[in-house]
Amino acid sequence: MRLPHPLYGLYERRLAASLPPDRVPRHVGVILDGNRRWARSSGKSAATGHQAGADKIAELLGWSEDVGVEVVTLWMLSTDNLNRPPAELADLLGIIEDAVRALAATRRWRLQAMGSLELLPERTAQALRDAQEATRDVAGLHVNVAVGYGGRREIADAVRSYLRHGAEKGISLDELAESFDVEHIAAHLYTKGQPDPDLVIRTSGEQRLGGFLLWQSAHSEFYFCEAYWPDFRRVDFLRAVRAYAARERRLGR
Numbered sequence: 001m002r003l004p005h006p007l008y009g010l011y012e013r014r015l016a017a018s019l020p021p022d023r024v025p026r027h028v029g030v031i032l033d034g035n036r037r038w039a040r041s042s043g044k045s046a047a048t049g050h051q052a053g054a055d056k057i058a059e060l061l062g063w064s065e066d067v068g069v070e071v072v073t074l075w076m077l078s079t080d081n082l083n084r085p086p087a088e089l090a091d092l093l094g095i096i097e098d099a100v101r102a103l104a105a106t107r108r109w110r111l112q113a114m115g116s117l118e119l120l121p122e123r124t125a126q127a128l129r130d131a132q133e134a135t136r137d138v139a140g141l142h143v144n145v146a147v148g149y150g151g152r153r154e155i156a157d158a159v160r161s162y163l164r165h166g167a168e169k170g171i172s173l174d175e176l177a178e179s180f181d182v183e184h185i186a187a188h189l190y191t192k193g194q195p196d197p198d199l200v201i202r203t204s205g206e207q208r209l210g211g212f213l214l215w216q217s218a219h220s221e222f223y224f225c226e227a228y229w230p231d232f233r234r235v236d237f238l239r240a241v242r243a244y245a246a247r248e249r250r251l252g253r
Helices: 005-017 035-041 046-067 086-105 122-134 151-168 173-179 182-186 234-246
Strands: 027-031 071-078 110-114 142-149 199-202 221-224
Touching: 005 234, 035 046, 046 071, 046 086, 046 234, 071 086, 086 110, 086 122, 086 142, 110 122, 122 142, 142 151, 151 173, 151 182, 199 234, 221 234
Parallel strands: 027 071, 027 199, 071 142, 110 142, 199 221
Antiparallel strands: none
16 A cells, blocks of 8 residues: 555655664565556556666665665566567567666666576677676676576576586596585576575565576575566565565575
C-alpha cells in the first residue's frame, strides 16, 4: 500500500535509520523483472517498459551505496531472453547499451560485464567491454552487469575454464578429475574473487531464481517483491534489506 507522501517520507527515513550497520548485505543480486508487464498494464510499448526499467538502475545503485552494500549484480538479460521477438530484442539491446554507457560515464561505479558475450551482437558486447574498461580504476561500488547470462551456462563455462587451465599446465584429465573440488568451480565463475550474494531480490511477484547465480546463491537469502521493476522504490529496497537483517543466517550449518 502506498502511503500519503508526508507519511511515506517519514516512514522511509525511520526505516533507513533502523537498519543495523553490521547486518547489511555485502553483495546484493537483483533480478530486474516486470518491465513488459508494467508497460502492458499502462497500455505502453515493451520498449517503454524496458527504458523505464533502465532508468531505475542508477537509483538502485545509489540506495545500495547509502546502506553500505559493496557489490550489486544486476540481471538485465538472460540467455533465454535472446529468443524474444527480433524487434523487441533489438530495442532492449539498444536500451542496455545506452544504460551501461550512461552508468560508466558517471565514473561513480566500477562495472563488470558477466555473461556469454559471444552470444550477443558485437555492438552490444563491445559496449559492455568498453564500460568495463572505462571504469576499471573506479574505487566505488562494484556492479556486475549480467547480460546474456544464464546460471547453468556459467557453471559449464567454469568447468571448461578449469579444464583448459589444467591442460595448459600439462595436467592429465585423470589427474584433474582426481583432484577436482567445489572450490575449483568457484575460482572460475564470472564472479570469482567476489563475495557470494548475501541477498537476492526479485521484483514483479515471481518467486523463483530462473537460473540467476545458481552456484553463488547456495546460502543467499531471498526477497520477492510484488512491485514491477520500474515501480520499485527506495522503501521496497529498504524493506528487503531490513528483512535480510532480521533473518538468522545459518549458512548451511
